[in-house]
Amino acid sequence: MSEETLSVKEAVKVYKALGEPTRLKIVQLLSKHRELSCTEIGAHLNLSKGSTLSHHLKQLTDCGLLELSRKEGTFHFYHIQENILKRYVAD
Template sequence: MIIEKAASQLEALGNVTRLQIYRALVRAGEEGLPVGRLQEKLEIPGSTLSHHLKRLVDTGLVVQDRQATTLICTANYNHMNALIGYLVDECCADQGCDGPRTRVVA
């Protein structure tokens, strides 16, 4: 993954509303959610949702598919996994350990 792409995706997820949208779509699974249902679920205005969805689509984290008159939004799991992989691929590489030390942070 190119560092600029990772930075753009992380920047998109660095907004509270976009992170809420993305998490809702990740929870929804491969079927995704219609835009109207997503709006109801998160209780945000349609124009606000549209603005934030555009940013997530532009970074490749969300895919939209029109089914008749309904716009379905789905988390792009391939891009999500690539971003996560980019963040952890070289974990502890300079330390020579077997893997990351897991620490829960509240």
């Protein structure tokens, strides 16, 4: 597969993930904060820490926009992958 084809596939995954309003809000929230835990993300967006939030975080992680930065006990902290965000999202 060519590099151009891989780039197009990556772009489609990113834009598909950002096409869902809740995921876009998560990215906007994390772009303002260095990192947040799932609990903090859920509290900011009025989402319960459940399968819905986990699903959104997985979609954003799978496309490369988010990365799990650390775990503290049962808390999982996420941060934005700046290079992916800058590549596909205009300022």
